[in-house]
Amino acid sequence: MTGGGYAGRMLRLDLxxxxxxxxxxxxxxxxxxxxxxxxxxxxxxxxxxxxxxxxGPYNRLIFMTGPLTGTLAPTSGRHxxxxxxxxxxxxxxSHAGGYWGSELKFAGYDGIIVEGQSEKPVYVFIDDxxxxxxxADGLWGRDTIQTDALIKRQLGDDKLNIAYIGPAGENLVKxxxxxxxxxxxxxxxxxxxxxxxxxxxxxxxxxxxxxxxxDPAKYFQSMNELLDTCYGHVVTGSLFPSSGVTGIIPVxxxxxxxxxxxxYTGNFAGADKISGQTMAKTMLTKxxxxxxxxxxxxxxxxxxxxxxxxxxxKGPDYDSAVAFGSQCGNDNLxxxxxxxxxxxxxxxxxxxxxxxxxWAMELYERGxxxxxxxxxxxxxxxxxxxxxxxxxxxxxRAEFGAVLADGxxxxxxxxxxxxxxxVQSVKNMDLPGIEARGSKGMALGYATDNRGADNLRxxxxxxxxxxxxxxxxxxxENFDPLSEEGKAQWMIPCQNxxxxxxxxxxxxxxxxxxxxxPSQYARHLSxxxxxxxxxxKLLEAGERAWNLQRAFNAREGFTRKDDRLPHRLMEPLxxxxxxxxxxxxxxxxxxxxxxxxxxxxxxxxxxxxxxxLGLGDVARDLEKSRLLSxxxxx
Amino acid sequence: MPRLTKNEDACITCHRCETICGWVHDVxxxxxxxxxxxxxxxxxxxxxxxxxxxxxxADACPMDAIYQDFNILTTSEQGIYRLDESKCTGCGECxxxxxxxxxxxxxxxxxxxxxxxxxxxxxxxRYCPTNALGWVLM
Numbered sequence: 029m030t031g032g033g034y035a036g037r038m039l040r041l042d043l044x045x046x047x048x049x050x051x052x053x054x055x056x057x058x059x060x061x062x063x064x065x066x067x068x069x070x071x072x073x074x075x076x077x078x079x080x081x082x083x084g085p086y087n088r089l090i091f092m093t094g095p096l097t098g099t100l101a102p103t104s105g106r107h108x109x110x111x112x113x114x115x116x117x118x119x120x121x122s123h124a125g126g127y128w129g130s131e132l133k134f135a136g137y138d139g140i141i142v143e144g145q146s147e148k149p150v151y152v153f154i155d156d157x158x159x160x161x162x163x164a165d166g167l168w169g170r171d172t173i174q175t176d177a178l179i180k181r182q183l184g185d186d187k188l189n190i191a192y193i194g195p196a197g198e199n200l201v202k203x204x205x206x207x208x209x210x211x212x213x214x215x216x217x218x219x220x221x222x223x224x225x226x227x228x229x230x231x232x233x234x235x236x237x238x239x240x241x242x243d244p245a246k247y248f249q250s251m252n253e254l255l256d257t258c259y260g261h262v263v264t265g266s267l268f269p270s271s272g273v274t275g276i277i278p279v280x281x282x283x284x285x286x287x288x289x290x291x292y293t294g295n296f297a298g299a300d301k302i303s304g305q306t307m308a309k310t311m312l313t314k315x316x317x318x319x320x321x322x323x324x325x326x327x328x329x330x331x332x333x334x335x336x337x338x339x340x341x342k343g344p345d346y347d348s349a350v351a352f353g354s355q356c357g358n359d360n361l362x363x364x365x366x367x368x369x370x371x372x373x374x375x376x377x378x379x380x381x382x383x384x385x386x387w388a389m390e391l392y393e394r395g396x397x398x399x400x401x402x403x404x405x406x407x408x409x410x411x412x413x414x415x416x417x418x419x420x421x422x423x424x425r426a427e428f429g430a431v432l433a434d435g436x437x438x439x440x441x442x443x444x445x446x447x448x449x450x451v452q453s454v455k456n457m458d459l460p461g462i463e464a465r466g467s468k469g470m471a472l473g474y475a476t477d478n479r480g481a482d483n484l485r486x487x488x489x490x491x492x493x494x495x496x497x498x499x500x501x502x503x504x505e506n507f508d509p510l511s512e513e514g515k516a517q518w519m520i521p522c523q524n525x526x527x528x529x530x531x532x533x534x535x536x537x538x539x540x541x542x543x544x545x546p547s548q549y550a551r552h553l554s555x556x557x558x559x560x561x562x563x564x565k566l567l568e569a570g571e572r573a574w575n576l577q578r579a580f581n582a583r584e585g586f587t588r589k590d591d592r593l594p595h596r597l598m599e600p601l602x603x604x605x606x607x608x609x610x611x612x613x614x615x616x617x618x619x620x621x622x623x624x625x626x627x628x629x630x631x632x633x634x635x636x637x638x639x640x641l642g643l644g645d646v647a648r649d650l651e652k653s654r655l656l657s658x659x660x661x662x
Numbered sequence: 663m664p665r666l667t668k669n670e671d672a673c674i675t676c677h678r679c680e681t682i683c684g685w686v687h688d689v690x691x692x693x694x695x696x697x698x699x700x701x702x703x704x705x706x707x708x709x710x711x712x713x714x715x716x717x718x719x720a721d722a723c724p725m726d727a728i729y730q731d732f733n734i735l736t737t738s739e740q741g742i743y744r745l746d747e748s749k750c751t752g753c754g755e756c757x758x759x760x761x762x763x764x765x766x767x768x769x770x771x772x773x774x775x776x777x778x779x780x781x782x783x784x785x786x787x788r789y790c791p792t793n794a795l796g797w798v799l800m
Contacts, residue, residue: 099691100681127677134692176704186701210704236769238690248685255789313706317676322791324674328706341705 031242031558033095034058039137039159041152043226044085044144048159053138059559060642062566063138064094065121066531066573068110071141072119073576073646078583078653082114083200083225089142091132091191091231094533095557098130098239098319100251102258103535105130105319107208113217113479114225115202115380115435116455119580120217120479124191125318125326125535126209128233131189135235142226151192151230153183156237164229169195171373172207179232192230193220194375196423200224201433203380203458204423207372211342212318215377217457217479242558250552254544258322263496263541268325269315273346273537274304276494281354283493283509284604285466287459288354289409290386291452291596294463295604298359302349306361312343323537329365335413336362344368344378347483350461351382356389357409367416374423383458384432384439385418387450396445403427452594454481455586464597466606467492469515472616473523475591478577485530486522487540498542500563501525510609516620521567527577528570572641575633578626579646583653588631591617630654664742665715666698666777666784666797673794675700675708679786686785687775694769697777698786698795710794711764713777717743719756719765725749728756734782745776 034053041048061067068090080086090110097104107129113120132140135154149164162182167175172194180188191208197220204220205213241247258264267275280286281299288296300306304327311331317324327343344352344364348371352364371378385407391397392407399406405414405428421429431439437456440448452459457480464471469488474481483489490496492509501521507514525546529539532553538544547563554561593613600610621628625637632654635647680696688695699711720728720743727749730741752772757765765774779797780786787795 100678100685105676130693134694173704186703236692236694238688238692238695240690244689259791314671315674317674317791319676320678320681321674321676322678324676324791326674330706 032240033099033242033553033557034063035133035136035138035237035239037137039140039154041140041142041159042144043142043146043150043228046146046150046161050137058557060569061573062094062528062531062553062569064092064108064531064533065110065527066569068092068108068121068139069119069573069576069580072110072112073580075141075143076112080112082112082117082222085145087112087222089219089222089226090139091142092139092533093129093133094531095553096532096534098133099241099556100320101254101534101552102320102322103318103538105321106533106535107132107214108530108533109206109214109219111219111222113219114200114221115218116457116480118455118479118584118586119577120219121530122214122216122219123530123533124206124208124212124214125321126189126212127319128189128191128208128212129533130319131233131235133235133239134237135233136237140231142223142228145225146227149227149229151179151228151232153232155234167229168198171195172375173210173373175230176210179230183232185234188232188234190230190232192375193223194373194423196375197221197224199423199425199433201376201423201425202435202438203377205375205377207375211369211372213372213377216379216482218377220375241556243555246555250555254548254552255322257544257548258538261541261543264323264537264543268323268537271304271308272315272327272343273325274302274307274344274349276346277303277349278305279494280462280489282605283466284601284606285463285470285489285493286354287350287461287463289357290355290383290390290450291459291463291594292390293602293604294466294606296354296359299354301359302353302361302364307343310361311365316342318535321535323535325537331362331365334362336366339366339369341369342372347461348378348382351379351386352415355382355386356415358412358415359410360412363412363416367419370416370419374420376419376423379460380435380458381419381422383452384422384436385415387436387452388418388428388432390450391443391447394450396447397443401428401443449595452596454593455590457481459594462489464593465601465609465611467509468512468611468616469509469519471593471597471611471613472515472519472620475593475613475617476620478574478581484526484536484540486519486526487536488519488522490541494541496541498522498545500545500547501542510606512612512616515616516623520620520623523574524567524570526570527573528566531569531573568641572643575638575641576643576646578633579638579643579650582630582632582650588617588621588629591631664740664779664797664799666712666779666787666795668710668712669794669796670708670710672792673700673708673710674792675702676791678789678791679795682785682789686780695775697764697775699764699766711762712795713764714762715740715743715779716761718759718761719743719774719776722755722759724753724755725751728776734779742779743776744778745774747773750774
C-alpha cells in the first residue's frame with residue numbers, strides 16, 4: 029500500500045446474500061482518479077450495466093471518501109455518494125459533511141460499495157474489522173432523528189456516526205436524501221431512494237484505526253500553510269464563520285442573481301429578511317463545524333417566538349434558504365428554518381423540494397392547478413404555512429405530495445395543461461440557488477454539468493458577481509457576467525479543478541472563492557500520499573473524472589440535446605439590475621465542446637480525447653453504444 | 663497550577679483538538695487517540711473533556727507511574743503530571759479516579775492517554791479554530 033492518506037481497502041456489501049467482503053484498492057487507479065468522486069465514478073462505470081434501473085438490483089450505491097478525509101486538512105469531514113440517480117437517470121455524486129466520512133476512514137475503509145437488494149429492511153453496523161447486519165423492521169418508517177437515537181441505544185454507543193434514510197427514501201421519493209449525523213445530507217439526485225430500494229435503512233460506523241501520512245514533516249508544514257490560507261481569506265476566514273453561507277444572500281440580491289418565484293426574476297424584496305445576518309440576530313445559538321473544519325458555516329438555531337416556536341436544530345444553508353425563501357416568494361425566515369428541519373427529518377433534498385413547491389405555487393397562481401388538485405392547500409406565493417405543510421406530504425406521498433414526489437418531469441406529465449412550460453430543470457434536476465441570467469458562466473455550468481443543474485461545480489457566481497479570481501486557472505482580470513464571450517475558456521479549468529477537489533473530498537467552500545489554489549492542494553496531496561502530484565496532474569485527474577462521468581451519461585443515451593436550459597432562462601429578465609438579459613446557450617456550447625475536445629454534434633467525448641486521458645476501454649464502449657443507437661435510429 | 667481551560671460556548675465540535683493531539687503524540691490521524699475529548703449530543707449540546715492537571719490519577723496509581731515533571735514549566739510551584747509508560751501496568755485505577763473522565767485507554771492497547779500539555783506548548787489550544795481551548799500557567 030502507498031505511504032499515506034488512504035486506508036487502502038474497500039468494503040463490498042452484498043445485500044442479496046447479506047454478506048460482505050473487503051478488497052484492496054488498485055494503486056494505479058488511485059494515482060489516476062485520486063479518490064472520492066473520481067474513483068466513485070470509476071466503480072460505478074465498471075459495475076453498473078448500461079440502462080440499468082436506478083431503483084433495481086443492478087444499480088450500485090457507492091459511498092466514497094478521499095485521501096484528505098479524516099486528516100488535519102481544513103474541512104476534511106466529508107464523504108460523497110455516487111450512484112445512478114432515479115431523478116435524472118444519470119450518474120449523480122452528492123456530497124455530505126459531518127463526521128461519518130472520517131469515521132468510515134478510521135474504521136479502515138476508503139469506501140463502501142452496496143450491491144443487490146435485500147428482501148427485508150436491514151441496517152449495517154461497521155465496527156472496525158467487524159461488519160454486522162441487523163434487522164431494521166422496527167426502524168422502517170421512522171424519521172431520521174428517531175432512527176439516530178434508536179440505533180445508538182440498540183448498539184449502546186453514543187459515539188456512533190450513522191448514515192440513514194428517512195420515510196422519503198423508503199417511499200422512493202425521487203429526490204430523497206441520505207442523512208448522516210442527524211442533519212447532514214447527501215441529497216442531490218436522490219441517492220436516498222436508491223438506498224430505500226435496496227431496503228438498507230442505515231449504515232452505522234465506529235472506527236478507531238490510524239491513518240498515516242507519507243511524509244509527516246512535509247505534511248505538517250503544508251497543513252499549516254493550508255490553515256493560514258483559509259484563515260486569511262475573507263470568505264473562509266470571516267464571512268462564512270460569522271454569517272454562514274446565507275450571508276451572501278444580500279450580495280446575490282444586489283447583483284440580481286437571487287432566483288425568485290420559480291426563477292421568474294433575480295431580485296427579491298425580502299432578501300434581507302432571509303439572510304444570514306438576520307438569522308444571527310434572531311435565532312442563532314451557536315455554530316458548528318464538520319470534522320476538522322475551520323469554516324464552521326453550520327448554524328445551530330433555536331426559535332423562541334412566533335408560530336414556529338420550539339424549532340431547534342441546524343439552520344438552513346444558502347440553497348435551502350433560496351429554495352424555501354425567495355423561490356417560494358416567502359420572506360419568513362422561521363418558516364424556512366422549519367421547512368429545512370422537516371426535510372432533514374423526513375430525508376428530502378431541500379433544494380429539489382423547495383423548487384418543486386415553487387413550481388406548484390406558480391401553477392396555482394396561474395390557475396393551472398386549483399384547490400381540487402392540491403387537496404385544499406392554498407399554494408399562493410409566500411404562503412409559508414402551505415409550504416411547510418407540503419414537505420411531509422411529499423415525503424409520505426400523501427395527497428398532492430404524491431404528484432410532486434416523482435420529480436418535475438413526472439409531475440408535469442401527470443398534471444399536463446401546459447404545466448411543463450414552467451418546469452425549471454436541467455436533465456430533470458431542479459435549478460439551485462443562482463439565477464443564471466445574471467451570471468452567464470453559471471448558465472453554462474448548469475447546462476453542461478454531468479449530474480444536472482448544479483451550482484457548486486463550479487460556483488461561477490463568486491467569480492462573476494463577487495469578483496474573486498483564481499491566479500492559476502487562467503481567468504481574465506475583467507469580464508462581464510452578462511456576456512457569453514469566453515466563458516468556456518475559464519469554466520473548463522474550473523470544472524476540472526472542482527472535480528479534482530471533489531475527488532480529494534474536501535469542502536467546496538475552500539475553493540468557491542479560489543481560496544486554495546490548485547498547486548497548493550497538489551503539494552498537500554503529494555506530502556500526504558507520497559505520490560508526486562503537480563498542478564497539471566491534479567487538474568488532469570479532475571478532467572478524467574469529468575470525462576468519465578460524461579461517458580457514463582453518454583452510454584445512457586444522453587446527448588447534446590440534453591445540455592439545454594429551461595425556456596425561462598432564454599427569455600429576458602423582466603426587472604432588476606440585469607433587466608433584459610437572456611442566455612444564448614448555443615454560442616457558449618459550441619466553444620465549450622470544442623475546448624473540451626468533444627464531438628460538437630453529440631456532445632460526447634471523442635475517442636481521441638478519452639485515449640489521451642488513458643480511458644481507452646471507455647472509448648471502445650462508447651463506440652459500441654454509438655453503433656447500437658445508430659442502428660436503432662435507422 | 664498549569665492546566666487547560668475551556669469555553670464550551672465557543673466550541674464548534676470540529677474534533678481538531680482530538681486529531682492534532684493524536685498527530686503530535688503518535689504521528690497518526692486518529693481522534694480516538696486524543697487527550698481531549700469532545701462529546702456531541704444532538705441537536706445542539708456538546709461537552710468538552712479536558713485534563714485539569716488535578717493529580718488524582720497520580721494519587722490513585724499503585725505503580726507511581728504518573729509523576730510530576732518540574733522541568734517543563736518553571737513559573738509554577740506544581741509540575742505537569744505525566745505518565746511513565748514503562749512503569750504502567752494498565753490496571754485502570756487512574757481512569758476510575760479521573761474526575762473529568764478524560765483519561766481513557768488507547769483504542770488499541772491497555773495504556774491510558776495522559777495529557778502532558780505537549781511539554782509546554784499545548785497543540786490543541788494552538789490549533790483550535792475558535793479559541794474554545796486555552797491554558798493557564800499560574
